[in-house]
Amino acid sequence: MRLKRVPEPPVDLDALDTYQRAVPLVPGDTDDCCARLRDRCGLADRRAANDWLAFLRTLGLVRETPRGFVRADVDPTAEVVRRGLRDGIVHAPTALELLREATPTTPVTPESLFAATRADVPRHDRARDPSWEQTWVDRADRLLRWFSLVDLATPIDGTATESSAYVAGDALESGGSPA
Numbered sequence: 001m002r003l004k005r006v007p008e009p010p011v012d013l014d015a016l017d018t019y020q021r022a023v024p025l026v027p028g029d030t031d032d033c034c035a036r037l038r039d040r041c042g043l044a045d046r047r048a049a050n051d052w053l054a055f056l057r058t059l060g061l062v063r064e065t066p067r068g069f070v071r072a073d074v075d076p077t078a079e080v081v082r083r084g085l086r087d088g089i090v091h092a093p094t095a096l097e098l099l100r101e102a103t104p105t106t107p108v109t110p111e112s113l114f115a116a117t118r119a120d121v122p123r124h125d126r127a128r129d130p131s132w133e134q135t136w137v138d139r140a141d142r143l144l145r146w147f148s149l150v151d152l153a154t155p156i157d158g159t160a161t162e163s164s165a166y167v168a169g170d171a172l173e174s175g176g177s178p179a
Helices: 013-021 030-041 046-059 078-088 092-101 110-120 123-128 132-149
Strands: 062-065 068-071 153-155 166-168
Touching: 013 030, 013 046, 013 078, 030 046, 030 068, 046 062, 046 078, 078 092, 078 132, 092 110, 092 132, 092 166, 110 132, 123 132, 132 153, 132 166
Parallel strands: none
Antiparallel strands: 062 068, 153 166
C-alpha cells in the first residue's frame, strides 16, 4: 500500500535526521511517538506528527514492532529516501515517468502531475473533500519538491518553490529506476 500524504520537505536531508531521531530507540506507541515528533520538531499538531511518522515508516527510517514504533538503524541518505519515495508514495511512479519525458519547454508541474493522475484519486477522497483537486495538486507539489531534494527532479528555475516546474534530476538520469 502506498502513502498518500507527503509532508513538507525539509531544507536538506540533515533536517530529515532530526525527524528520525525524534522517534525513540525503545518501542513507543503511536501517541507517544507523535507527541515526541510534535515536541521535538515543532509540528503544529498530532495529525502533522502522525503524517511524519507514517512517512518516516514509508522511507524505512522507522519500523513498527508489536510493541510500537522504533527508529530504524538506517541513515536518511539520498538513496534511502529515493527508494522509499519510489516504492511507497502514491503517484511516484507516474511522476518519475513524466520526469523522464520532461524537457525545459515541457516540464512537469504539480498541475501536470495532477492531470496525469486525476483519474486515480480515490472516490472517497473526492467525496470527503470539497477542495480535493487542490489538495491533490498540493500533494503533487510536495512530492516533486521531495524528488528535488534527493536529485530525482531538478527545478528548471533552479529553486524548488511552490508551483515550480521540473525536469529529471541527475539521480534519475543516471539510471534511477522509475518504479
